[in-house]
Amino acid sequence: MAAETHNNRMESYPDQQLAALVRDGDPDAFLELTSRYMTLIRAKAAPFHGTMLEADDLCQEGLLGLLDAVRSFREDGGASFRTYAGTCITNRIIMAYRWAAGRKNLPLNNFVPLNEEGTSCGAFAGEEVNPEKMLVEEEDLHLLKQFISRGLSKMERQVLMLYLGGYSYKEIADSLRITSKAADNALQRVRRKLKEPF
Template identity: 35%
Template structure:
């Protein structure tokens, strides 16, 4: 590889690829492989195989190199992040992943005392309970409640809301979710708030 790759901007390298320096593609693929692995780690919660996700992510990265438009898109890094996430999520949906696999995590949230909950678990729980209303520590998430949540997701949430919930559970912010799903920020944030409201209502319904 040329010694100037590391000192050149991604956008400049993309132009050189299109001028015939195809070997630069390998350099960019290698440069961004850690991004792909990171995304695979977050998408893994949706029930997909990690290695499959990495493979799909590399496909998404290749498409980003192929499709990047300097005059239209943001930085290549931002565009690559979007393409990788889209490719992985599309693959997860197409594979018919285990339904609502993240909900399995809720069962163990209160198995022990409150001091040993991980940050990831707290993040998952936060997706169900509004920060400014009910204290999450007071909610018991047991198998019965998980079943109630799953039923609510199937019967109460729209297809778009389920997609938003899926991606939110991977740790994405609503602005990132909006880019992946091709929606505007406001409609995505509103969908997330509806998810919280509907699932919280399902949790509270049936409590003694």
């Protein structure tokens, strides 16, 4: 019951506050934040449907972009969290597309920055890019992607993606042809697994 109250309270938190809670290790804050951004992730991924990447892969890349935004957002950076997250999500999806297309080694002068300052996601105007920090963040994002694809059962992944897409337990149950209780149990297992180090 306390967890339910905690989750309901999070619905009223602004995105920046949820991002801070995620940085402090609160997995429920990440679920709430991603449920808000799943529609945006799908919209950013839509132009790449029908390419060599599957829709689930594009959504996973978008989630990783959101996680990157959570980790690197600064309130004094001059952009709202939503604007910054949108840029990070887009950049992540584009990078995945370029990699999948076999063009991951394009020279940097062919890269078109998506934000006004001409900096990549995670780097602010006047801030030097730290290669070591970028490598650590890339490894963390890789671990999250592995966790989603390998650490969760097929049903848990399906329930998570539908939940993040804004579906109710009943809609999830109807879509997957399971009971609402089974959908709830799967989501509780996902939450427990997210609390474990991966």
